[in-house]
Amino acid sequence: LTTGFETAWNKLRGVDVLTKENMVEPMRDIRRALLEADVSLPVVRRFVQSVTDRAIGTDVIRGVKPDQQLVKIVRDELVQLMGGEVSDLVFAKSGPTVILLAGLQGVGKTTVCAKLAFYLKKLGKSCMLVAGDVYRPAAIDQLKILGEQVGVPVYSEGTDVKPSQIARNGVEEAKKKKIDVIVVDTAGRLQIDKAMMDELKEVKKAVNPTEVLLVVDAMTGQEAAALVTTFNIEIGITGAILTKLDGDSRGGAALSVKEVSGKPIKLVGRGEKMDDLELFYPDRMAGRILGMGDVLSLVEKAEEVMKQEDAEEMQKKIMSANFDFNDFLKQTRTVAKMGSMSKILGMIPGMSKVSPAQIREAEKNLEFMESMINAMYPEEREKPELLAQSRERRRRVAKESQKTEQQVSQLVAQLFEMRARMKKLMGVMQGGSIPALSD
Ligand code: GDP
Ligand code: MG
Numbered sequence: 001l002t003t004g005f006e007t008a009w010n011k012l013r014g015v016d017v018l019t020k021e022n023m024v025e026p027m028r029d030i031r032r033a034l035l036e037a038d039v040s041l042p043v044v045r046r047f048v049q050s051v052t053d054r055a056i057g058t059d060v061i062r063g064v065k066p067d068q069q070l071v072k073i074v075r076d077e078l079v080q081l082m083g084g085e086v087s088d089l090v091f092a093k094s095g096p097t098v099i100l101l102a103g104l105q106g107v108g109k110t111t112v113c114a115k116l117a118f119y120l121k122k123l124g125k126s127c128m129l130v131a132g133d134v135y136r137p138a139a140i141d142q143l144k145i146l147g148e149q150v151g152v153p154v155y156s157e158g159t160d161v162k163p164s165q166i167a168r169n170g171v172e173e174a175k176k177k178k179i180d181v182i183v184v185d186t187a188g189r190l191q192i193d194k195a196m197m198d199e200l201k202e203v204k205k206a207v208n209p210t211e212v213l214l215v216v217d218a219m220t221g222q223e224a225a226a227l228v229t230t231f232n233i234e235i236g237i238t239g240a241i242l243t244k245l246d247g248d249s250r251g252g253a254a255l256s257v258k259e260v261s262g263k264p265i266k267l268v269g270r271g272e273k274m275d276d277l278e279l280f281y282p283d284r285m286a287g288r289i290l291g292m293g294d295v296l297s298l299v300e301k302a303e304e305v306m307k308q309e310d311a312e313e314m315q316k317k318i319m320s321a322n323f324d325f326n327d328f329l330k331q332t333r334t335v336a337k338m339g340s341m342s343k344i345l346g347m348i349p350g351m352s353k354v355s356p357a358q359i360r361e362a363e364k365n366l367e368f369m370e371s372m373i374n375a376m377y378p379e380e381r382e383k384p385e386l387l388a389q390s391r392e393r394r395r396r397v398a399k400e401s402q403k404t405e406q407q408v409s410q411l412v413a414q415l416f417e418m419r420a421r422m423k424k425l426m427g428v429m430q431g432g433s434i435p436a437l438s439d
Helices: 002-010 020-036 041-057 066-081 109-122 137-150 163-176 194-207 224-234 252-261 282-289 295-308 311-319 325-337 341-347 356-374 378-382 384-389 391-401 405-429
Strands: 097-102 127-132 181-186 211-217 239-243 265-269 277-279
Touching: 002 020, 002 066, 020 041, 020 066, 041 066, 041 252, 066 252, 066 282, 097 109, 097 194, 109 127, 109 137, 109 181, 109 239, 109 265, 109 277, 127 137, 127 163, 163 181, 163 194, 181 194, 194 224, 211 224, 211 252, 224 252, 239 252, 252 265, 252 282, 325 356, 325 378, 325 405, 356 391, 356 405, 378 384, 384 391, 384 405, 391 405
Parallel strands: 097 181, 097 211, 127 181, 211 239, 239 265
Antiparallel strands: 265 277
């Protein structure tokens, strides 16, 4: 997708003003890029039309080149297409909030139940899950296991009870226990069929949910538009949850949901871990689609993890430029905690082209460094100078970590380089001189 857009911008290099004529080719590239990303054709048509209208109509902004102008227009229109703003979950004004989940089989409904419970607990709300998928005993067990994992009760009955009945009983039970939010899991089918829709309608009638969220796999291709349309017409949805965004999704589903249903994507799931559910930010998604990376998400995640760590102390250390191997270890572990390297790299602009082999390499590198640091004496970790000054010490570390002496030397050099860079950085932050751009 990214390359398609890049081709479009490149064709406008050196152009003075956007005209109907010079827009033809770039818009064709954008159209192709969107179709290749599995955005449905009607959505693409409308999108291309509104971008063209806006681009040709805009005044030339001084200092902004036409290609940059088009990037901005495309980005703005993408954000609008996805609803513009973040859409929070809606909670009932009085009594418990019921959230009904719907969607095809395997899209991640049951996983989302538990992730939602985890998410809601962080918001300070109590939660109960209701096992409304009665077709496979395994489905009930799966929900029970996940519920236990996130520490919320799961209401279930036998496989011979109607889902609408279970849902109704579950909500009653939750009311008695004064639970804030009830999430009802339902059964999916491989394809849309009447029995599934009828069942969902019945469940909906039985529990009168505040939110009916359609769970959509981000990998869904062209058919996403039809899928969302059908669910919305048949049962009436209030929003969607996009799952498996950690995969190699081309973004098509994300772009179609709002346009075809008028309902926003509210949350996204980006992994199999329980804390992988996040609010959906149309501007970030637009950035990701355009290949500008998901920088804000990355920054937020880093802040969250760092908060749990002793961020303040780390900062003090960095400021004093006494960054040692203990801090080095802490940092690499923070990175590890933030999720796998590949996920992090995917969020950094320009890094999406990093190959899996390169990522594995980087991950191995971290392990590599950790094993050398682990072989250091505490005083060596605190005072890297000791290693810099003593070949004997470096030899010992190399031997113990089964690395070469040269590799240990490199690591030590790297640490001093980091110190130097941080010193420079601190100079800038404290209003000092700006370092030369040579590094
Ligand atoms: P359901 O049939 O809709 O209830 O789907 P499940 O919740 O059972 O999930 C189906 C599979 O998708 C499971 O193996 C999940 O672990 C996996 N899964 C769910 N959400 C995500 C996600 O956001 N990312 C990834 N990579 N896998 C997911
Ligand atoms: Mg399920």
